[in-house]
Amino acid sequence: MYKFFKRLIIFALIAVIAACAFKTPILKAIYPIGYIDEIDENSQRFNVDKYLVMGVISAESGFDHQAQSHKGAMGAMQVKEDTAEWCNEHFALNLDVSNLYNPSVNITVGCSYLEYLIDMFDGDAYVALAAYNAGLGNVKNWLKDKNYSSDGKTLDKIPFKETDEYVKKVLKRRDIYKKLYG
Template identity: 35%
Template sequence: MSIMPMDYGRPSRPLYSSLLRNWGLTLLVFGLFYFVYSGTAWVWFRPVVHKPLINKYAAEYRFDPLWVMAIIKVESGFAPWAHSHRGALGLMQLLPSTARELAPEIGLNPFHDQDLTNPEINIHLGVYYLSKLQSLFPNDDIAVLAAWNAGPGVTQQWLRGKPALDFEDILYAETRHFVRQVDRTYGWLKIIQGWKHLFGIAHGRG
């Protein structure tokens, strides 16, 4: 009596294709769920009325507009009237005291605290401030974001002469969370931008 050897090779093509299909569908559903849950879908697929201003000042100060957009998304969710418990105002959540120092440097005189609810003034001041922080921490986006949230003085202490700041170097939990949120949002926005180019969606339509 002969016993046929069992075949432990690759699964049959129909089964193999079915597994791939189901796995791909699972990943797609999970990705879409996270995409919507994270709030990034809201940013891109609704009309972003401030996008021209973001592009304008990002270009002037040589930033990736998607990076500026990620900061605004995390700071205010694109609400010009947003305000924090610390008194920060507007799209980029600038403190009035900081804005009062920056305003004369960009020729904004006179300046009133409520001007921070004006999207153009807020974005201009915010991106200009980012450029000043970048000059303090060149080629170190993590340090720039940490300084934006916690202040340049404490960020310099965290660096301790290191060439660049790591997430683990950020000792304030709130600041570390903020930097990670911006980093994740920026990553999603770059992916969406790639999808838009891939599928030929017209630039600037949302």
């Protein structure tokens, strides 16, 4: 019986050491990155944290540039055509926004819009992500409502469960990507 427990303890120690040694490669397999050139270029161009962009892409499409939502959002950052057209005009991007499945076009538009939202909400990524997901109009209404915002600038609570979960997911993934690839 003593030999059994001794072997069990040795096996457990080996398993712990192996898990620690392979933790990063395993996590990198679970949290892969793609489109790194597009992310680097556009996060710098639009002054958006590249790990936040990775978190958005991971949550929105799992880095699938062919992704399409039931609401008509397309590509890696799940951009809608009307948003792309607005960004193209507002930021003078000069892009063919009819091809939102092109990662370069999609990430350029997504980063430009994310910068716009972050700037609008004074650098508050939490509020900006809520607007990215639920829409700017909804977030502006929530900020006016004392049930959701005590100061009119930050959100104390997000009333849409899907949006609340989305924001938390993106921020968690941002932190994971920064830890793994930063």
